[in-house]
Amino acid sequence: MGVSYNPNLxxxxxxxxxxxxxxxxxxxxxxxxxxxxxxxxxxxGVQMRRAIAFVRLTHPHDTDxxxxxxxxxxxxxxxxxxxxxxENSQRYLARAxxxxxxxxxxxxxxxAQREAGAQ
Numbered sequence: 001m002g003v004s005y006n007p008n009l010x011x012x013x014x015x016x017x018x019x020x021x022x023x024x025x026x027x028x029x030x031x032x033x034x035x036x037x038x039x040x041x042x043x044x045g046v047q048m049r050r051a052i053a054f055v056r057l058t059h060p061h062d063t064d065x066x067x068x069x070x071x072x073x074x075x076x077x078x079x080x081x082x083x084x085x086x087e088n089s090q091r092y093l094a095r096a097x098x099x100x101x102x103x104x105x106x107x108x109x110x111x112a113q114r115e116a117g118a119q
Contacts, residue, residue: 008066009054010054010085013079015050017051019039023053033057034058035056067083
């Protein structure tokens, strides 16, 4: 995964079925504008137990505020971790556990997001 989109934040511990819309809503409730969200649910075709996301904020000066307001927030009974993005955040993928069963709505959610984006 390249970092050409220059994310400000790394989110871990997300529910596997989390959507871009849910994350955008979470940021909006904190009065923080996200301009790009990349959700990762699998690596090399193997699904992870929890999703991670890379987020670019419209206003990079909101990075510390986002961490303060959103770190350890519960989302669908999962406590999420919000940290400043650093190059080696991608190493999390290598350490992630790949032992969960597929989430029943994952393909439906992704298809809906792709369809909505095409309109």
